[in-house]
Amino acid sequence: DADVTQTPRNRITKTGKRIMLECSQTKGHDRMYWYRQDPGLGLRLIYYSFDVKDINKGEISDGYSVSRQAQAKFSLSLESAIPNQTALYFCATSDLVGTEAFFGQGTRLTVV
Amino acid sequence: EDQVTQSPEALRLQEGESSSLNCSYTVSGLRGLFWYRQDPGKGPEFLFTLYSAGEEKEKERLKATLTKKESFLHITAPKPEDSATYLCAVQGETGGFKTIFGAGTRLFVKA
Numbered sequence: 001d002a003d004v005t006q007t008p009r010n011r012i013t014k015t016g017k018r019i020m021l022e023c024s025q026t027k028g029h030d031r032m033y034w035y036r037q038d039p040g041l042g043l044r045l046i047y048y049s050f051d052v053k054d055i056n057k058g059e060i061s062d063g064y065s066v067s068r069q070a071q072a073k074f075s076l077s078l079e080s081a082i083p084n085q086t087a088l089y090f091c092a093t094s095d096l097v098g099t100e101a102f103f104g105q106g107t108r109l110t111v112v
Numbered sequence: 113e114d115q116v117t118q119s120p121e122a123l124r125l126q127e128g129e130s131s132s133l134n135c136s137y138t139v140s141g142l143r144g145l146f147w148y149r150q151d152p153g154k155g156p157e158f159l160f161t162l163y164s165a166g167e168e169k170e171k172e173r174l175k176a177t178l179t180k181k182e183s184f185l186h187i188t189a190p191k192p193e194d195s196a197t198y199l200c201a202v203q204g205e206t207g208g209f210k211t212i213f214g215a216g217t218r219l220f221v222k223a
Binding site: 004033035040041042043044045048050056058059090092094097098099100101102103104105106 | 118121143144146153154155156157158161163199201203208209210211212213214215216
């Protein structure tokens with residue numbers, strides 16, 4: 001089984017719908033991240049959490065919200081999806097400051 | 113504000129033709145510079161971490177180096193299986209040590 005698991009892997013939704021992307025990890029890491037990837041723009045940070053009680057906005061948090069339900073679970077929600085939120089979304093975890101991140105396989109989201 | 117710029121955007125090489133990818137960065141209080149490899153439709157996979165200027169790390173045909181403003185990923189005698197997008201990222205003291213990524217360099221190696 002993968003260390004960082006994202007569900008669903010693919011999703012098509014309509015404009016205005018609420019959608020939740022889920023991430024779970026077995027690495028035992030406290031730090032979790034949600035990134036968005038668009039062609040030519042690299043990975044942009046949406047939200048990050050350094051422990052269960054800590055939630056921080058990243059570069060592009062508008063239109064998104066998150067929930068850290070447990071050390072192992074970090075969910076990303078789009079309250080009212082819009083077409084320009086069509087992208088590839090990645091969840092990642094890391095251990096200590098200065099250590100590498102481990103990524104999930106990604107969720108391809110299409111908003112029509 | 114922390115920034116990462118990678119060049120070139122895309123690089124096409126013949127098998128065996130060595131080259132380098134560039135990552136220019138500005139960061140407050142560098143805690144780590146990271147290189148990742150990403151294959152189409154997959155999550156990035158970790159390659160190297162560099163912590164201070166002058167540091168170098170190697171893995172097979174890849175060698176990463178670091179100065180105070182740039183990092184290079186040198187690819188020696190590449191093979192077609194090295195084709196991928198290579199991402200550079202920095203982690204600094206701003207915003208609680210969050211990690212910022214560059215846009216990546218897409219590498220194509222032709223047999």
